[in-house]
Amino acid sequence: MTPTLTLFLIISAALFSIGLLAALSRRHAIFILIGIEMMLAAANLNFIAFWRFAPQPQAPTGVMVAIFSIAIAAAEAAIGLALVISVYRHYRTTNVEKLDQLKG
Amino acid sequence: MTSWILAHLWLIPAAPLAMSLLILGLAGSRPRTGSALAIIGQVVALGLAVVAFVPTLETPGFRTFQNFTWFTFGEQALRIGWVLDPLAAAMLVMITFVGLWIFVFSTGYMAGDKNFSRFFAYLSFFSAAMLGVVIANSLLLLFVCWELVGLASYLLIGFWIHKPSAAAATKKAFITTRIGDIGLFLGILWLYGGSGTLLFYDGGNGCLEKTGLLALGASASFIALLIFSGAAGKSGQFPLHVWLPDAMEGPTPVSALIHAATMVAAGVFLVARMYPLFSFGALDGVTPSLTVVVWIGVVTALMGALIAVAQADIKRILAYSTISQLGLMMVSLGVGGVAAGIMHLLAHGFFKALLFLGSGSVIHGCHHEQDIRKMGGLRRIMPVTFLAYAIGMMALSGVPLLFSGAWTKEEILHATAHWPRSPVPYYLMMAGVVLTALYMTRQMICVFFGKPREAAERAHESPSVMTIPLIVLAVCTIALSAVLTPAWPWLHSYLTGEPAQFDLGRLIQPMLFVSLALVAAGIGLGILFYRNAGRDDPLARSQPLLFRFLENKMWLDELYAKTVIAWSAMFSKLSDWMDRHIWDGLARTIGGAGQLIGIVSANFDERGINAGVDESAAGTRGLGRLIAARHSGRIQTYMGVIAVGMLALLVLYAWLT
C-alpha cells in the first residue's frame, strides 16, 4: 500500500487538530502561536498533497501557495512574537487568561 | 511634434504636478528652489499648452481625443482619456499663462513667509488639478481633478491656518463646494447608469455624442441640473456663492488664482464642456436645464453686483465682482452664447488676475491693510499699480473699444437680448453692467484718488517682481481685445469652428452704443456719488438700511446660519437628546428593571422566606455571569467559538453535497 491522498489528509487533519488544541487549551501566549504555526503547516501539507495527487501535468499552484503561505507565516510569527514581548513588557504576564482587557 | 503632443496631452498637468511633489520633497528649507521649480513647471506647462494650441488653429472645429481603459471590473471597463479641442486649448493657454504670472507675482508677495516653498507646491498642485479638469475626456477623470482642485483650494485658502478666520473660511469653502459636488456625483452616477459611459467623446459613443445622449432621453435634463449644481458650487453661483468672498482669507495670489484661472473657471468650464447635454432636446435653443442656468446666473450676477457696492474690503469687492461676472457667464451659456461665455471667461481670467494682483500690490504696499476706507491717493505713490489697476477696472466695467472685457460683455448682452423665453434677464443684465461700473469707480476713487489716509501714508510701490506681472497682464488685457471685436471675431470663430472674416464695418454695432451708455452711466454715477468719498460712504449716509443690507451680504450667511446650519445643528442636538434620553433611558430602564428584580429578590432573600428564593437569586446571578462570560476578553474562548463554527459549516457542507 502506498500512501494515498486520504492518508495525507488524515495526517494533516490530525496536525491541525493538535495545533487547535495547543491554541485553545494552553494558557501561555506562545503556545497559541505555536498552535497557529502548526495549523498553518497542516494547511500547507494539504496544498502540497493536493498538488501531488492532482492530474498531471499542471501548473504548480499548490506549491506556490505553500511557498507564499510559509512566507506569510514567517511574518505572522515575527509580529505575533513581537506582540507577545510588548504585551509582556506592559502587563508583566504572558498568560492569556489574564489578558482580558476587552472583557465585556 | 503635433501628434506627439496630442498623444501626450497628460504632460501638461503632469509638469506642475511633478514640480509640486518635487518641491514638497526637496525644497523644504530652500525657498528659492521651491519658487524656481514651480515657475519652471508652469513654464513647461505653458510651452506644452502653446504646442497643443497650434494644431487646433489649423483646422476649424478641431477635436481629438485619446481614451484608454483605466481598470476593468467584471464585464465593465472604466475608461478615461483626454481631449483637445479649441475650448480646452484656449483654456490651457489662459490658465498656464495667467498662472505663470501669478506665480511670478507670488515670489514677491510671499517673500519672507516661513512656508514659502510649501505655498509654491500647493500653487503648482492647484494649477495641475485645474489643467487636469480642462483636458479630461471623461467625466470621471474630470471629477477626480475637480475634487483635487477643491483640495488644493482648501489647502491654499487655509494657508495662513494660524488665523482662525482663514481656518473657518477654508472649511466653509470646502463644505459649500462639497454640497454642490454631491449633486455632481449623483449626476455622474445617473449619467453612467443611463448611457453606460463617462467618456465625453468616443467616436460617436461618448455621453456627449449622439448615441449617448439618445440613450439618456428625458433624464438628460435632470442629469444636467445635477451637474449644474456642482458647477454652481465651484463657480460660486447663488445660493452656493457664500464661500467665495470668505476665500479672500487666503494670500492674495491664491485669490487671483481662484478667481481668474482655476477654481471658479472650473464650473463655467464644466457647463461649457457638458453643453451638448444641457442643450439636448432643445426647442428654439431653450431647455428646462438651460432656463435654470439662466435664472440662477441672473440672480447671481445682480446679487454680486449689488453686494459689491457696499463692501469696504478691497478684495471682497473684487470677490463679489467675480460672483457677478460668473453669473454673467452662466447667463451667457444658458441663453446659448457658449462662445461668448467662454470668451468672457478667458478675458475675465486676464483682467481679474490683473485686478487681484493689483489689489495684492496695493495691500502689499499698504502693509497688509485691506480696508479701502483707509487708503486713498495711491495714484501718485504707486503709479504702475495704478495704471495697471485702471486698465483692469476699465476692462471689468466694460469701457468699449480698447478693453477686452467690453467686447465679450457686449456679446453676452447681445446673446441675452435674443433669448426667446423672456426679456427680463436682458434688462437685469443691463442693470448689472451699470452696477459693475459703479462699484469699480467707487473702488478706484477710494483707493487711488483723494488724499492719502492712514494706511496709504507710509505706502510704497511694490518691487518689480510684482509690477512686471501687472504690466504683462495689463498689456494682454488690451491686446486680447484685438481678437474679440465684431470686426474680426477671431476667438469667437475659433471656438465655434466657423471661419472668421475681417470686416471693419461691423465694428460699430447698435449694441456698442447701448453698452457705452450703460458704462458711461455707471462711471458717471460713480464719480457723482463718490467723488468726495473718504472714510464714510455716501450711500450709507443716504440709505443706511439698504447699505446695511448690502454690507452684510444680504444677510445670506446669517440666513444660512438660521436655516440650513441651524437645522443641521438642531438635528444633531435632537440626535444627541435622543441618545441621551430615549436610547440611554431605554437602556437605563432595562438596567433599572434588572436592578429592580435584583432588589426585589434581595429583599425576598433578606426576609429569608425560604431557601428556594436564595436559589432563584443565585440562578439570576448565574445567568448574568453566563451572558457576561460571552465577552470574556479571552482570546481562546473566541478561537474556540470560531473553531466550532468552522466545524459546523464543514459538517453542514458535507451534509449538503
Added chain:
Amino acid sequence: MTGERVDQIFIIAKQWLLSLLPNAPDWVIQIASSLINISAVLGVFMGLFALISVLERKILGRIQNRYGPNRVGPFGLFQPVADGIKLLIKEDIVPLRADKVVHFIAPIMMAATAILALGVIPYGRNMTPFSIDGGILFFFAVGSTTELAVFMAGWGSNNKFSMLGAMRAIAQMVSYELPLLITVLPVIMIVGSLSADAIVAAQGGYVLGGIVPRWFVFTPWGAAAFILFFISGLVESNRTPFDMPEGESEIVAGHMTEYSGFKYAIFFLAEYFGMFAVSGLAVTLFLGGWHAPIHLLEIIPSYVWFFAKLAVLLFVFIWIRGTLPRMRVDHVMSFAWKFMLPMAFTCIIAAAVWHYQSHGVAGWLWSLAVIASVYFGLSWLVDTKKKFAPRTYRFAE
C-alpha cells in the same frame, strides 16, 4: 585513459563495492550506496579534523614564536590521538539543575548539522555525496539549524555564562546569515541553478590561452562576494576575530562552559566541521570547485584540487586567528548591518550589470565601478560620520 581512471578512482571503487551485492533489491542498494558515501565523508573529514587540529596549534605556535606540540609521535603528529583518548576517558559532568535532555542533545545536533552540510559539496568530478537540485538551499537550511543547537546548549546548561554566550552566538549568527546568504545569490543568479554541481560546472573552462580559469572569484562581484562570504563564514563558525560567544576572558567558554569530556570534543569537532563546510562551500561557489587553476594542470585529479583549495582557505582561517584580536560585540553587529548587508546587495547589482554586459570586459569594468563606488560611499558613511559609537552600559534590573 589512466588520467581519467585516477580521477574517478573513488567512484570506481564505490561501484566495485556495490557490485558485491549482485541480486539485492533496489532499496538495499540505495542504503548501501548512502552508507558508503556517509562513511567516506566522515572518514575523510575525521582525518582532516585530526590533522588540522594539530596543524593549527603548530601554525599558531609558529606565529607566536614558539614550537607548538612536538612530543607525541613524529613532529607531534599523534597529538590528536592523545587528546582524543584524554577527552574520552574524562568524567562527563552534567550540572545538577541542567535540563538534562536538552543538554544531552545539543552537541549531537550541532555535529549532525555540520556533517549534513558537508553532504552537498562536490569534492571532485562526480563526487557529490548527496546531489540534489536545491543543494545550496539545503546547505543553508541545515546550517540555520546550528543556531538552535547553540541555544539548546546554552539553555540546557542552566548557567549564566552559557546563556550569555548562546545569546551572543545566536545574535551574531542571525545577523551574519543574511550577508552569507545574499552573497551567494549573485552566483545562483548567474548560474541559474541552486545545484552545487551546476555551479561548479559553470566555472569550468579557461580564458586568455588557458591560464586564467573562469572562476567567479576573478570577476569584481565574485571577488567582493567571496570576501564578504569569507568574513561571514568566519562569524558563522565563531572563529577569531569573531569569537565573542566563547571569549575565554569574558564568559569562560560561552555555551560550552558546562560541557566536559566527550561532549566537549563533539562541540570542538562540530566547530571544525562547520569551518570545513563553509570553506568547502566557498571553494565551490567562488573558487571553481574541483577545477584546476590552469588548463595544463588538469591532469592532476579533481579531488586533489578541491582539497588543495580547502587547505589554503583553512590556512587563512588559522592565519587570521593568529593575527587579529577579538572584536567587540557591538562593532560586530553594526559591521554586519551597516557594511556587510549593503555590500552584499551591491554584489547582486554588480553581478546583474556584469550579466547584462554579456560577461565581457565592459561588464567587468562596470561591475567593478559599481562595487568600488558603493564601497567608498559606505566607507565614507560608516567611518567619517560616526567614528565609533560610544559604548552604553545597561545593567540588570
Added chain:
Amino acid sequence: MSTAAFIVIAILMLAGALAAATLSKLIHAALCLVIAFIGIAALFFLLGAEFVGLVQIFVYVGAVAVLIVFTILLTRHAEEPTSGFNWSGVLVAVAVFAGLIWVILQTPSLSAPAPVIEALTVKRIGEVLMTDYIWPLQCVGLLLTAALVGGLILVMEEKR
C-alpha cells in the same frame, strides 16, 4: 513513495506536534515543535516538493523556532502559567478532528493513486514565481517589509 518512510515520518511528526502542544515546559515544547516541522519538511520531500521542504526547514527551524525561543527567553520572568489544561479546548479540538476525519472519509474520490510526475525543479519554481506569481511575490515582499518594520516598532524600548 515509500510507505515505511511515510509511516515513520508521520508518527514522529505527530508525536512531536502532540508533545509541542502538551509539554509543560515551554522550551521543550518549542524544541518538539522543531521536530514536527522537520517531519513536515520530510513529508514535503516525500511528496516531491523538495524546494518547499527546504524552505520549510530554513524558515521554520532556522528562523521561526529561533524567534520563539528568543521570545521565551525574553519573557522568562513571567509567572509560569499553571500547567493545567483548558479541557473545553481539548473537547473542541477533538470534535474538529472527528469532523475533519468524517468529511475526509465521506469523500470517495480521494483514494486515487498518485500520478507519475516529473520532478519540480527549482528553476521551474523560479520561472513560475517570476512570471505568473510576480504580483503575489511583490505583495509578499511588501508584507515582509511591513512585518519587519512593525516588529521592530513593537519591541522597541518604550520611552519612559
